Amino acid sequence: MSKTIKLVYEVTADDFTRAGEASGDVKSKLKMMGVSPEAVRKVAIAMYEGEINMVIHAGGGRIDVEISESEVTVVLADKGPGIEDIEQAMQAGWSTAPDNVRSLGFGAGMGLPNIKKYSDFMDVKSQVGAGTTVTIKVLL
Amino acid sequence: MNMKLGDFISSAGFEIINGSGNMDTELSKVFCCDLLSFAMSRNPAGSVWVTVMGNVNTVAVAVLTDGGCIVIAESAMLDPSALEKAKQQGVTVLRTELPVFDAALKAHKLIVDK
Ligand SMILES: Nc1ncnc2c1ncn2[C@@H]1O[C@H](COP(=O)(O)OP(=O)(O)OP(=O)(O)O)[C@@H](O)[C@H]1O
Ligand SMILES: [Mg+2]
Numbered sequence: 001m002s003k004t005i006k007l008v009y010e011v012t013a014d015d016f017t018r019a020g021e022a023s024g025d026v027k028s029k030l031k032m033m034g035v036s037p038e039a040v041r042k043v044a045i046a047m048y049e050g051e052i053n054m055v056i057h058a059g060g061g062r063i064d065v066e067i068s069e070s071e072v073t074v075v076l077a078d079k080g081p082g083i084e085d086i087e088q089a090m091q092a093g094w095s096t097a098p099d100n101v102r103s104l105g106f107g108a109g110m111g112l113p114n115i116k117k118y119s120d121f122m123d124v125k126s127q128v129g130a131g132t133t134v135t136i137k138v139l140l
Numbered sequence: 141m142n143m144k145l146g147d148f149i150s151s152a153g154f155e156i157i158n159g160s161g162n163m164d165t166e167l168s169k170v171f172c173c174d175l176l177s178f179a180m181s182r183n184p185a186g187s188v189w190v191t192v193m194g195n196v197n198t199v200a201v202a203v204l205t206d207g208g209c210i211v212i213a214e215s216a217m218l219d220p221s222a223l224e225k226a227k228q229q230g231v232t233v234l235r236t237e238l239p240v241f242d243a244a245l246k247a248h249k250l251i252v253d254k
Contacts, residue, residue: 016195016196016197017196017221017225019196019197019200020197020200020201020203020204023200023204024200024203024204024229027203027204037185037206041185041205041206044204044205045180045181045204045205048180048200048201048204049177049180052197104176104193104195104197105174105175105176105179105193105195105197105198106175106176106177106197108175108176108177108178109177110175110177110178110180110181111177114177114180114181117181118181
């Protein structure tokens with residue numbers, strides 16, 4: 001009875017009102033499925049950071065979520081500007097967020113480090129001018 | 141070391157901006173931060189989160205972290221879109237004219253250090 005659930009979300013550019021809706025939806029689905037609170041929290045945090053990065057830095061994108069009995073996989077793909085130096089972007093405190101975004105409480109440069117911390121596997125693939133794909137796995 | 145949200149609201153005397161949360165929620169900790177990515181990874185479940193950042197993302201972070209309630213300090217504004225989201229998601233939002241530290245201390249004395 002190992003069934004896999006697949007979910008797809010479109011994330012809109014600069015829409016801060018809706019940012020977090022996809023993560024919130026996945027969170028409540030996992031909760032209803034009886035996934036442990038710690039695992040739900042990990043997925044929610046990691047996915048929200050990826051989602052908000054898409055909104056702020058990449059002009060939106062698409063999120064594919066796969067929930068199996070043993071793990072949750074979240075793939076966030078955008079066609080944004082890409083990341084020049086991924087290693088630098090992964091450092092706590094590094095941010096290119098503009099002032100208007102900082103005034104909303106973002107831009108601490110903690111998003112990617114948070115994803116790393118709260119996931120069991122993380123991969124960032126990016127090409128300048130083409131886009132970024134962030135893959136996150138949380139084991140259940 | 142815990143207090144129900146309903147009891148906290150009546151003891152703290154903060155203004156209720158949105159009171160649609162579950163009043164039986166157990167509050168156990170107080171948390172202060174305005175930067176959302178720090179709050180995202182640190183806001184404890186069942187917390188009283190004291191902040192001056194009253195935008196829609198504050199509410200989103202409270203939801204995702206299972207926070208107990210939000211306290212807006214310094215009589216800071218809560219955006220209309222944030223209020224709407226709080227209502228929609230059942231997140232209790234309170235407001236006080238107290239500065240962040242004083243508001244948090246008051247909450248701490250009620251919940252943790254009674
Ligand atoms: N999807 C993306 N597309 C393009 N650039 C990105 C993307 N995600 C992250 N970046 C780049 O990596 C930097 C670091 O990202 P990170 O999420 O760690 O911090 P931040 O978004 O700037 O601030 P915070 O997440 O704390 O609000 C960003 O400032 C941005 O330059
Ligand atoms: Mg970020």
